[in-house]
Structure formats: structure tokens, C-alpha cells
Amino acid sequence: MSAATVPELPVPRKPVNRAACNFLRWAGAFVCVFAALYAFGMWLKASTEAESFSHNPTVSAIAYTDPVKSAITQKVDGAKSVLQASFLVFAVLWGVILAKKGEGKLLLGDWPELAMFFAANFCFLISWTYYLNYADSMAAIQSQADTSLNPDDPKEQVIPDYRTDIIGVLPDRQYTIFVLALAATGVTLLSAHLLKESPTWPAPTQSPSPG
Amino acid sequence: MARPNSVTLAWLILLAFVASADAQDSPKHAEKTIEAKATIAWDPAALTVAVGDVIEWKLGAGIHGVRITNWAAVKDNVEVVNVAGQQPFNAATGKNDDSTDTAGKVLLRLKIKAVPAAPAEITYNCIVHGADMKGKVTIGRKSDLIEMELLRVADGFLKDKLASAEQVTADTAAIAKILDTPEFRAFIETHRASTEIATDNDLGKAVAHAWERIRRLKKQKFENPVTFADVSDEIKKLVRVRFESVPPQAEIFIDKKSRGKTPLILFLASDGIYQIEAKAEGYMDHSDSKYTPPLKGELKKIKLEKKQ
Numbered sequence: 001m002s003a004a005t006v007p008e009l010p011v012p013r014k015p016v017n018r019a020a021c022n023f024l025r026w027a028g029a030f031v032c033v034f035a036a037l038y039a040f041g042m043w044l045k046a047s048t049e050a051e052s053f054s055h056n057p058t059v060s061a062i063a064y065t066d067p068v069k070s071a072i073t074q075k076v077d078g079a080k081s082v083l084q085a086s087f088l089v090f091a092v093l094w095g096v097i098l099a100k101k102g103e104g105k106l107l108l109g110d111w112p113e114l115a116m117f118f119a120a121n122f123c124f125l126i127s128w129t130y131y132l133n134y135a136d137s138m139a140a141i142q143s144q145a146d147t148s149l150n151p152d153d154p155k156e157q158v159i160p161d162y163r164t165d166i167i168g169v170l171p172d173r174q175y176t177i178f179v180l181a182l183a184a185t186g187v188t189l190l191s192a193h194l195l196k197e198s199p200t201w202p203a204p205t206q207s208p209s210p211g
Numbered sequence: 212m213a214r215p216n217s218v219t220l221a222w223l224i225l226l227a228f229v230a231s232a233d234a235q236d237s238p239k240h241a242e243k244t245i246e247a248k249a250t251i252a253w254d255p256a257a258l259t260v261a262v263g264d265v266i267e268w269k270l271g272a273g274i275h276g277v278r279i280t281n282w283a284a285v286k287d288n289v290e291v292v293n294v295a296g297q298q299p300f301n302a303a304t305g306k307n308d309d310s311t312d313t314a315g316k317v318l319l320r321l322k323i324k325a326v327p328a329a330p331a332e333i334t335y336n337c338i339v340h341g342a343d344m345k346g347k348v349t350i351g352r353k354s355d356l357i358e359m360e361l362l363r364v365a366d367g368f369l370k371d372k373l374a375s376a377e378q379v380t381a382d383t384a385a386i387a388k389i390l391d392t393p394e395f396r397a398f399i400e401t402h403r404a405s406t407e408i409a410t411d412n413d414l415g416k417a418v419a420h421a422w423e424r425i426r427r428l429k430k431q432k433f434e435n436p437v438t439f440a441d442v443s444d445e446i447k448k449l450v451r452v453r454f455e456s457v458p459p460q461a462e463i464f465i466d467k468k469s470r471g472k473t474p475l476i477l478f479l480a481s482d483g484i485y486q487i488e489a490k491a492e493g494y495m496d497h498s499d500s501k502y503t504p505p506l507k508g509e510l511k512k513i514k515l516e517k518k519q
Contacts, residue, residue: 050442056483057445058465061476133442140446148476149453149510160449160478166442 021194028187029112032119035180039126042173046133053166060164064145064157072162076138079171083131086178090124093117093185096192113195116188123181130174137167242267245346247275247318247337253346260323260350265292268318268335276307276338277318280345288327288350292320310339325448326350326482328506449478450508454489457514461491473513479504489513 062068097117141162148158162168242265246254249272260266268277276298279285282305291302297317298307307318321333327350337344454463456473463470463477466486470477479485481504489497494515 053442054445056466056485057449057478057480058468058470058485059446059449059478060470061451061478136443137446140443144446144449144451144478146451146508149451149508150474150476151510158451158476160446 025110025112025191025194028191029115029119032116032184032187035184036119036122039123039177039180042177043126043129046130046173049166059160061148061158062161063148064159068159072138072142075162075171076135079131079134079174082171082175082178083128086124086127086181089182089185090121093120093188096189110195113188113192116184116191120181120184120188123177123184127174127177127181130170130177134167134170134174137170138162141167241265244269245348246271247273247277247344249273251337251340251344253335253337253344256346258346258348260348262323262325262350265320265322266333266348267320270298270311270314270316270318272314274310274312274339275318275344276310277335278306278338279319280305280334280336281332282306285327285333288323288325289333290322290324292322294320306338310337323350328481328503331482445480448480448482450481450504450506451476451478452504452508453510455510455512456489456491457512458491458494461489461494461497461513461515464488464490481506489515491515493518 141160145157145159147154148156150156241260243258243260244267245258247268247270248254251273253268254271258266277300286302286305291300293300294317297320298309298311300306300319301308311318327333331350333348333350335346335348336342454473454475454477459474460472462472463475464487465477465479467488473489483503485502485504487499487502494517497513497515
């Protein structure tokens with residue numbers, strides 16, 4: 001006597017709470033746009049700081065010793081690692097669009113997704129700008145290595161202090177903006193995924209109407 | 212709501228971001244022409260340019276050639292740009308070996324690579340007419356040039372507005388009030404095209420100072436703003452100056468800001484004009500209001516006099 005096997009019935013998908021999802025997607029878009037605006041604000045602030053720096057710059061000198069050299073290498077390597085990580089995440093973002101069938105259409109076919117996507121790209125660009133400026137400035141600083149004109153130690157070398165505000169702040173900002181870009185990328189991909197997984201999702205989204 | 216959907220659109224907007232970032236950082240460089248006239252004069256005889264600008268000397272009329280009279284002092288800061296069909300220029304001696312009478316012929320093209328040591332000028336004359344036909348090109352940093360241009364324009368504007376020059380220097384708040392008006396803004400806009408710049412004008416300096424402060428406060432930007440990309444260029448211009456004093460431990464102020472006590476090493480811009488002060492207890496203050504460090508840096512020794 002064999003037990004009759006009862007085929008398992010498919011579990012019905014939970015109905016999508018469209019209103020909640022819609023709200024979340026728009027909220028995500030606003031957060032991403034805010035992140036992009038924040039990054040842009042930082043970038044503009046850097047220009048103002050640069051203008052003020054260029055008016056008779058005065059930078060303290062520090063001895064160009066071996067520990068300082070390795071500290072500089074470490075700082076630049078750290079910034080480079082953040083840059084490489086940002087390339088990776090950027091590649092994932094674009095890879096998903098280009099490689100996954102239908103994902104690009106979904107991602108670029110809706111305003112919230114489009115806003116998130118461009119906010120993420122914009123944050124990446126600003127983050128790269130910071131890296132380039134940092135690398136360029138550090139190279140300029142090290143090229144200044146020269147003797148300190150110290151009569152007691154004529155061979156002692158000094159460089160402009162690389163921790164000076166206008167330079168020292170660059171890798172921190174690069175990292176902050178990278179984190180914003182990472183968050184924007186995560187939100188974008190998640191939102192696009194939700195959109196794709198919702199078979200009953202209506203074709204173009206309406207913006208949340210006030211009433 | 213319209214449905215934007217294409218990867219092309221994505222790329223276009225991305226490219227627009229890149230382009231706008233690039234436009235923000237690209238310095239604007241000008242080309243300026245100095246023409247040799249039949250009246251044995253250069254037009255203009257005085258010119259102010261910034262680093263990156265290109266200056267072209269060319270023949271308008273007459274028989275002329277150009278000779279840079281301080282070539283040894285400026286040759287490392289400029290690049291001779293050769294143009295097809297130009298009058299040959301001898302880069303060793305800094306002059307055209309022969310004169311020409313071909314109207315419109317280029318005598319010399321120079322690109323400014325860096326600001327030469329003070330007084331930061333290229334002086335020149337005609338190889339035929341010598342000192343009777345001379346001219347001068349002043350080289351400055353972009354930010355200085357903007358300030359000087361504002362200075363000149365503001366100076367002209369204020370002549371009609373203020374009772375005397377003394378009033379200007381005494382009351383910067385009053386000037387600020389006058390300059391912070393739509394009328395002055397309109398005046399600036401109409402005069403911005405002019406390139407002639409007044410120099411060494413105390414009245415104008417006071418005006419420019421006031422205007423600069425307003426400008427910074429309001430974060431207004433005029434042409435050629437300094438951008439972040441310029442910072443590394445500024446760093447390249449830094450030279451080290453070691454301050455030592457008798458007595459030691461004198462406090463050094465650069466542009467009114469304390470920077471430490473001697474012996475002290477600082478990096479300062481080789482094209483900057485700094486106000487340096489040294490102070491020590493029981494000694495008279497030492498002050499140098501127009502200090503520009505030499506290109507190779509220096510060991511600057513300051514001797515303070517004891518108070519009576």
C-alpha cells in the first residue's frame with residue numbers, strides 16, 4: 001500500500017502593497033538626490049576654499065623623513081583603494097543595466113529609478129574628482145622636497161605640510177562621497193529589483209499625488 | 212508623465228556632468244596682440260597678462276622688430292611659439308635678428324608659463340628704434356588681475372561718488388556700501404571688457420579690498436575664478452623660507468596671522484606679496500609690507516631693535 005502523494009500547491013505570492021512600495025521608491029529617490037546635492041555642495045565649497053588658499057598661500061613645513069614618506073604613501077594608497085572600490089561598484093551598477101535583460105529598461109523607464117541612478121553616478125564622479133585632486137596635490141607637495149636652509153643641518157629636507165586643511169580634507173571627502181555613492185547604488189539596484197519582481201506593477205509610475 | 216527610457220539618454224546626461232565638471236576646472240587663457248605702429252609706438256604699450264596667456268607681437272606698419280630687453284630674467288618663464296611665416300626670432304638673444312616691413316607679419320609669439328621674479332614684467336623695445344619705442348607686459352596671477360581690474364573700475368566709479376581720496380581710505384564701510392549697489396554692479400559689467408589696469412594706486416587698493424570682501428561674503432564669482440584644480444599649481448609655486456631672528460623666539464606674523472616662533476620654516480608662494488611682521492617682548496616690531504620670497508627660497512634673518 002503506497003501512500004498517495006499529494007502535490008504541494010504553489011504558495012500564492014503576497015500581494016504587493018503598491019502604495020507602500022511606491023512611497024519607498026520615491027523616498028529612496030529623494031535620499032539619493034539629496035546625497036548628490038550634498039556631494040555637489042562639498043565640491044563647490046572646495047572651490048571657494050581653493051580661491052581663498054590661492055591668495056598668498058602660507059603652508060607650514062614638515063621634515064621629509066622616512067616615516068613621513070611612508071605615511072604619505074599610506075595615505076595615497078588608502079585613497080587609491082577607495083577609488084578602486086568605487087570603480088568596482090560603478091561597474092556593478094552599469095553591468096546590471098547593460099548585462100541583465102530588461103533591467104536597464106526598468107531602471108531608466110521610471111523617474112524614481114532614473115533619479116537614483118544618476119545621483120549614484122554623480123556621486124561617483126565627484127568622488128573621483130577628489131581622488132585626482134588629492135593625488136595631484138600630493139605629487140606637487142613631494143616635488144617641493146628641498147633642503148630646509150638650516151645652517152645646522154644643511155641636508156635636512158622639508159616639504160609643505162600635506163596635512164594642511166585644504167589637502168588633508170580631500171581623502172576624507174572622497175571616502176564620504178564614495179559611501180554616499182555606494183548607498184545610492186544599493187538603493188537603485190534594490191528598487192529596480194523590486195520593480196522587476198513585481199509582475200503586477202503598473203507601467204509608468206505616477207508621482208505620489210497630494211490627494 | 213513622460214517616460215524617459217534609453218541607455219543613450221543615460222550616457223548623455225552622464226557626459227553632461229563630466230563636461231560641466233571640466234568646464235569648471237578649465238582655466239580660460241587669452242591671446243593678446245601688441246602691434247608695432249608707423250608712429251614709432253607699440254599698441255598697447257602696456258599690457259597685463261596672466262599665466263597661460265599668449266602674447267603676439269606683430270607689425271602694423273613701418274619697419275620694426277622686437278627685442279625683449281630683460282630676456283635673461285624672463286626666458287625660463289615663457290615659451291616661444293613659432294608660427295609659419297613669422298619673422299625669425301632668436302631665442303638665445305631674445306630678439307628678431309632682422310627688422311621687417313611686411314604689414315601683418317608676426318614678430319614674436321610668447322606663451323606665459325609662470326610668473327617671473329619681481330617685478331614680474333617683460334620689457335621690450337624695437338630693434339630699429341630702441342628705447343624710443345618701448346613697451347611693457349606685466350604678468351600676474353589670475354586672482355590678482357581680477358582684483359586689479361576691479362580696482363581700476365571701482366576707482367573710476369568712486370571718483371564721482373566720494374568727496375575725497377581720504378574718505379576712501381578712512382572709511383571702508385562707506386565704500387562697501389557704495390560698491391554693494393546694483394549701480395556699481397552695472398558699472399562693473401560695462402567696464403569688464405577693458406584690459407588696461409592701473410597699478411600702484413592706493414585709492415584703488417582700498418576700494419578693491421572693500422570690494423573683494425563683499426565679493427567673498429556674497430560668494431560672487433567673476434570671470435576666471437580660481438578652482439580647486441588650481442591648488443596643486445599653487446603648491447608648485449611654493450618656496451621655503453626659513454625665518455631666524457635676533458633675539459630668537461620672535462613671533463612671526465604673515466598677513467596679520469601668527470605662524471609660529473623663530474626658528475620657523477614656512478612655504479610661501481614665489482609670486483605672492485606678503486606682509487611680514489616679527490614681534491618679541493621688549494623689542495621693537497619689525498615689519499615688511501611687501502615681501503616676495505626669492506624663487507630658490509631663502510634664510511631670512513630678522514634683527515629686532517631693543518626698545519628704549
